[in-house]
Amino acid sequence: MAYSEKVIDHYSEPRNVGSLDKSDNSVGTGLVGAPECGDVMKLQIQVDPETKEIVDAKFKTFGCGSAIASSSLATEWVKGKSIDEAMSIQNTEIVEELSLPPVKIHCSVLAEDAIKAAITDYKSRNQD
Amino acid sequence: MKLPIYLDYNATTPVDPQVVEAMMPFFTESFGNAASRNHAFGWQVEQVVEDARESIGSAIGASGKEIVFTSGATESNNLAILGVAEFYQKKGKHIITSPIEHKAVIDPCQALEQRGYEITFLDVDKDGCIDLKQLEESIREDTILVSLMAGNNEIGTLNPLKEIGEITRAKGVIFHTDATQAVGKIPIDVDEMKIDLLSMTAHKMYGPKGVGALYVRRKKPRVRLSPIMFGGGHERGMRSGTLNVTGIVGFAKALELSISEISSEAERLIGLRQRLFERLSAELDYIFLNGHPTQRLPNNLNLSFGYVEGESLMMGVSDLAVSSGSACTSASLEPSYVLRALGVGDDLAHSSIRFGMGRFTTVEEVDYTADKIIVAVKRLREMSPLYEMVKEGVDLSTVEWSSH
Ligand SMILES: Cc1ncc(COP(=O)(O)O)c(C=O)c1O
Ligand code: FES
Numbered sequence: 125m126a127y128s129e130k131v132i133d134h135y136s137e138p139r140n141v142g143s144l145d146k147s148d149n150s151v152g153t154g155l156v157g158a159p160e161c162g163d164v165m166k167l168q169i170q171v172d173p174e175t176k177e178i179v180d181a182k183f184k185t186f187g188c189g190s191a192i193a194s195s196s197l198a199t200e201w202v203k204g205k206s207i208d209e210a211m212s213i214q215n216t217e218i219v220e221e222l223s224l225p226p227v228k229i230h231c232s233v234l235a236e237d238a239i240k241a242a243i244t245d246y247k248s249r250n251q252d
Numbered sequence: 253m254k255l256p257i258y259l260d261y262n263a264t265t266p267v268d269p270q271v272v273e274a275m276m277p278f279f280t281e282s283f284g285n286a287a288s289r290n291h292a293f294g295w296q297v298e299q300v301v302e303d304a305r306e307s308i309g310s311a312i313g314a315s316g317k318e319i320v321f322t323s324g325a326t327e328s329n330n331l332a333i334l335g336v337a338e339f340y341q342k343k344g345k346h347i348i349t350s351p352i353e354h355k356a357v358i359d360p361c362q363a364l365e366q367r368g369y370e371i372t373f374l375d376v377d378k379d380g381c382i383d384l385k386q387l388e389e390s391i392r393e394d395t396i397l398v399s400l401m402a403g404n405n406e407i408g409t410l411n412p413l414k415e416i417g418e419i420t421r422a423k424g425v426i427f428h429t430d431a432t433q434a435v436g437k438i439p440i441d442v443d444e445m446k447i448d449l450l451s452m453t454a455h456k457m458y459g460p461k462g463v464g465a466l467y468v469r470r471k472k473p474r475v476r477l478s479p480i481m482f483g484g485g486h487e488r489g490m491r492s493g494t495l496n497v498t499g500i501v502g503f504a505k506a507l508e509l510s511i512s513e514i515s516s517e518a519e520r521l522i523g524l525r526q527r528l529f530e531r532l533s534a535e536l537d538y539i540f541l542n543g544h545p546t547q548r549l550p551n552n553l554n555l556s557f558g559y560v561e562g563e564s565l566m567m568g569v570s571d572l573a574v575s576s577g578s579a580c581t582s583a584s585l586e587p588s589y590v591l592r593a594l595g596v597g598d599d600l601a602h603s604s605i606r607f608g609m610g611r612f613t614t615v616e617e618v619d620y621t622a623d624k625i626i627v628a629v630k631r632l633r634e635m636s637p638l639y640e641m642v643k644e645g646v647d648l649s650t651v652e653w654s655s656h
Pocket of ligand 1: 324432433454
């Protein structure tokens with residue numbers, strides 16, 4: 125399979141690889157996918173409690189190059205957004221940005237799910 | 253050393269230059285049709301084809317008369333299975349095979365299932381080995397064929413052909429083996445192993461693509477086949493179609509070359525295989541060997557690199573041509589059915605890489621490969637949530653995953 129330049133770029137130099145402290149209440153963690161399916165994404169966000177802005181994001185992904193690129197891109201995109209804005213990121217935008225072929229669309233779906241799972245986790249920890 | 257490095261010899265091989273040379277005159281000078289009985293152009297190539305037939309037969313302990321030329325192993329397998337099924341249907345409609353056969357065996361068997369035949373798939377253990385006792389017990393009055401491969405194309409595991417042949421001969425059942433990966437690599441003798449039908453193809457042994465053969469035993473017992481293609485009645489009616497003379501010449505030459513160095517080359521390849529495995533194991537944890545540790549094709553190493561997905565690993569070693577059992581590399585998004593049948597967890601099937609070595613593989617290439625893989629696996633594990641969890645002591649089987 126031939127990969128798009130952007131996929132190769134994110135794969136070779138992934139942005140924001142790593143982990144945040146998941147016990148910290150300003151951190152939301154999303155873990156989606158399953159090892160049996162060949163893809164697992166962990167995406168974490170750090171939220172400013174005052175402004176509700178995502179100030180940092182990290183990911184780790186077990187999956188194909190497109191899955192790695194999708195999650196890398198997702199961390200880039202959520203940074204600086206409010207959690208409500210981040211919640212509205214669509215997988216189709218990731219598909220477009222990375223020029224993913226049809227068989228790789230589910231990798232972008234997983235990235236969207238990971239963002240939503242991280243935000244949901246953050247919200248559940250910070251119910252007023 | 254030239255990049256990229258080809259390590260997919262189980263998929264196909266380059267044609268040896270000596271083979272190309274042997275084929276050349278038969279494109280332009282001696283281009284006759286071997287079936288043309290009325291002029292010298294025909295006679296000449298007919299003799300060449302008969303010599304090739306003899307040579308190929310003798311490489312597996314058979315006579316030339318027992319060799320039926322085909323377009324490759326897919327056709328040979330289809331002819332063997334469908335041909336026996338049709339011819340012996342009055343005797344019975346039961347066939348025994350295994351779940352890790354090549355699709356060119358499994359699919360014709362399944363097609364027969366649709367037509368009222370019954371197929372028994374034997375169990376295989378975690379190394380890909382069958383249980384001879386189960387084989388023996390599975391043979392019934394109406395069993396007409398046992399089809400078990402010589403060496404597995406994905407995981408390299410060898411079947412005990414001689415032991416299988418003892419059982420099938422004693423029970424009077426025809427034994428077919430898909431020896432595509434084994435011929436020219438390990439010694440095969442159809443009499444000693446009591447093989448009745450054997451499939452092979454030239455392109456896995458440094459010959460051209462699109463030519464192969466089916467060995468069909470002529471005596472003790474004589475095996476009969478119904479043809480699956482109809483036409484000019486070539487190959488004693490078993491396979492119609494003008495013979496691929498250039499291909500056949502190349503096939504014979506390729507097999508002669510392989511046989512002439514069979515034991516030294518096997519030894520060399522086993523050495524390379526060991527070297528690669530040891531280098532990788534020395535630097536990486538969570539490596540799992542797929543297939544049998546010793547009863548395997550000399551040139552095949554299949555490894556799962558835990559917590560790293562195969563396609564992403566191949567992307568990280570783009571100057572190595574290897575293959576993976578990961579679902580991400582397949583159009584169906586299903587991981588390798590062979591690894592699944594062994595009970596390798598789906599997670600490890602996704603992490604598998606097949607290294608296929610061959611005649612032109614060097615020590616230098618193996619060392620380069622090991623270095624590249626080590627760097628890529630380490631990098632991807634830095635990025636792997638699973639590796640992180642395992643290192644933190646999480647038992648992954650207790651995690652509630654959100655499948656999609
Ligand atoms: C075990 C086995 N059987 C059959 C085949 C099919 O061979 P061919 O490509 O000659 O049809 C292959 C190769 O892909 C193989 O490895
Ligand atoms: S993770 Fe399997 S195709 Fe992307």
